[in-house]
Every structure is written in C-alpha cells, then in structure tokens.
Amino acid sequence: MSAAARPRLLYVTDLAYPARGRRYCDEDIALTARLRAEFDLALCHPLDAARLMEGFDAVVVRNSGPVLAYADAYRAFRERALSSGTRVYNPLTGKADMAGKQYLLDLTDAGYPVIPTVDRAEDLHRLPAADRYAVKPKLGADSIGLEFVTADRLAPLADGTVLIQPRVEFSYEVSFYYVDHDFQYALYAPDPDRRWQLRPYEPTVGDLEFAGRFIEWNDLGHGIQRVDACRAPGGELLLVELEDLNPYLSLDVLDDAGRDAFVAATCRSLHGFLAA
Template structure:
C-alpha cells in the first residue's frame, strides 16, 4: 500500500466553508486504499521525500506560507517528487497573471488588466473590481468607480488586478479530475457565494469549461472552473483554480460523492503507478 502525505491546514478559516470537514471526509475515503498522513503546509517540506505522493489540498492561500510554498515547488523539480495536483498548470498555482493572458487571447473571461495604464482595454462601467494578484478568498477586494480607481492605483503598480464589475445572474463552478467532468454546482443567490446547489450542465456549458481545461493542460489533478452568467446569458471565466480548489463535496448527493471519490482514487493510483 502506497504512502501519501496529505497537505492541508485544518485550522484555516474560510468564508462560508469548513475546510477541515471536507478534508476529513476525503481522507476517510482515501485511507481505505492508501496509507495516509495529514500535514500542515508549513511542515510539508520536512516530509515530502518520505512519501510516494504529496496531495496538496485545502492549504489556504499560499501567501500565508510563501517561503514553504516556494521551497516545495523547488523540491518538486530537484527531487522529481510526485504531487497531486501536478505542478505544471498555468492557472492559480502560478498566481493571477493567467487572467490577463486569457483576456489578451480573446477567451470568454472577465476582462482583466494589471496596470492603470491599460485602462482603455476595459469596458466603461459604473464600478470596477480591484484585488491583489496574490490574494484569495476576496482578501483585499474593493469596488471602485473610475475616479476612485485612478486615486487608488498608481501608474507604477503592477500587483493589482483591475476588472469591470459584472452584473451577473449567478456563479457556477465546474469540477474536473484530470480532464473528465465530475459535477457542477451553482449559487442561485448571488449574494451567497457558498450556498451551492447541484447544477445540470448543458453541452454548451461543458464546451465553455473544456476550453480552459484544454488550455491549462495539466498532467493530472483536480480543477475547478469558476464562471458567472451575465445578463445576456454568456458564461465568463472568473477563476481557473488548479492548485487546491475547494470542492464543496459535502454538498453533493451520495451518488455524486461516490462518483467523485472513485474517480479521485483511480487518478491517484494512475499517478502512483507511473515511473
């Protein structure tokens, strides 16, 4: 039986979510097939080489442990560590610059810039959203009008993302293991982001989500494609979470939970069997 280091911060407090409950559930299922030890991200580098696989899960924002995270990334390369997710993604695991790249490539994403000098690339709206590039869980997010924006952000600032505030109908998330769709959840009340219900994804919805799965092209792991449905019915990408997406797995039916856990075990076993 293979040994797994399961990295998570059981004490991290997230708005509307209990990380520890989700990870206790997932580890209880994985223990039936693997030997597993739970580890805090600040301690992970002491142990990674002693395990067959490191699963990086609900560890919270990496800005809380940047030194350990950077060391972990270097250790993956230096010692050819097996990790889950694989660290070859282009999404959140590398920060938020991908939102700018996807904007420039013409993908269906909320238009994003990181310099007030490029403000003319954004549509004219009454409010704009700003947030730090290394932020998470809405930390540092503000809603400003154009005048406030120019007062708040200097022309030299390249560490703040700027987006138009979208008047959307609802937010919806699509969950994938490797490149296989697992389930979708949405927030029918947009003021309550984490009060989620199961969502029946259409073929068109999945075509939208797969554009970003294919673009990211990670070797293996769990990805969450967050989107919003605007007033004209179009889906726009909000976030491509490919590092440690919260899964809301406890909100699922038993049938979907079992499907997800079985897919996860299958994917992990495939990684462990690879040389």
C-alpha cells in the same frame, strides 16, 4: 515502492483554516477516510510539508488555504519538491491560480471568455464601462485585498501589481469540477450574495464546452480542478477563476452517488499519476 505495497501519500491540509462559508476540516476528514481504502495516508499542515515529504510516493495538496499566508514556506516546498523529483498532486506545472493571477491577463489577451482584465493604466481603455471596478492583488486569494472603486480612482492603482476588472452584475456563479480532464459535477450559487450556499447544477452542452476550454488550456495530465464562472447579463458565461492548486470541492452538497463517483475518479487519477 514495491508492486505489493500500497502507495504512501502525504495529504496537505490546514484543518483549522477559518474559511468563510466552508469547513475545510470536514471535507478533508471525509475524503481521507475514503482514500484510506486504497492508500496509506498521513495528514500534515502546509508549513510542515517540505520537511515531511521524504519517504512518501506523492504529496497531495488539498484544502491548504491561501498560499499568501505562507508564501515563503510554499516557495520552499515547491523548490524542494522540484529539486528532489517528489511527485506533487496537483502537478506543479499548473498555469492558473497555482502560478498567480497572471493567467487572467493572458486569457483576456488571447480572447477567451473571461471577465476582461488589465493591470496597467495604459490598458484601462480596454475595459468596458462600469459603475465600479474590482481591484485585487495579483497574488491575492479568497478575496484578500479586494476592493471596488469608481473609474476616476483606477489610474493611480493600475501599477502592474493589481488586477482590474469591471464589476459584472451577474445572475449567479457556477462551478465545474474536474478530475484530470473528466467532468464530475457542477454546483451553483443562485444568490450572488451567498457564494458558498450551493446547489447542484445541470450543465448544458454549451456550459461544458465553455469549462472544457479552460481545462484543455491548463493541460494538467492529472489533478483536481474547479472552473468558476458567472452568468453575465447577456446570458454568456465568463471565467472568474481557474483553481488548479487546492480547490474546495463542496462534497457535502453532493448526494451519496455523486460523492462515490468523485472518490472513485480521484482514486483512479492518483493511481494513474503514480504509475506515470
């Protein structure tokens, strides 16, 4: 890329993915319209990314849907990008959802404030008592394969292929959105039964310390991440998910100033990523 040329980005999105409570197409149409002020952009479906990435300065993975639906194609994309040295944003070194759900087990073992998680029958005793337990595939996403069962059903299911967590009767879920290591905004769902009916949330210093621990742990130099947490009965926050692959941003909930600030931060991040 010459000094005078505008960076060329391949923006990966599944505009037709039927996300519950979200409209991927609206968010990505609006965001790419803003990014075009500083970058030359082409949009493509995740199934086409590996074939089309050549000739672009970077591939930006955004609302591409759960990779479980196209696992082989995603694996081929990663392998081709790594072998060719193609820049991918977020970088493919993410240790959280980008790499599956193993991180929830690792963070539990390391004593981080996460919903306690195990995957084998011999570790079930480490979970606190609960009326029901969440069982979900390690490679799952978007609640695919999630079920709630009583304690007497856990042992046969705990074979190492699933995650098992106590069902937490939380008061609300809250998400913290970051560009690089910089906090941008927070949103919460005051009704636990309506995950995607979000409102702006003003985080406390303690809230940001909580979320920042996971951003630091993941150690991505550049990229967009979302820290999802729940407010437990004791008032503490517990990590639900660290989304570092393609987090939905709920930009429609922000006011104009909030969207402007996020777009500016993303542009700075992309320019820094390309220059690194």
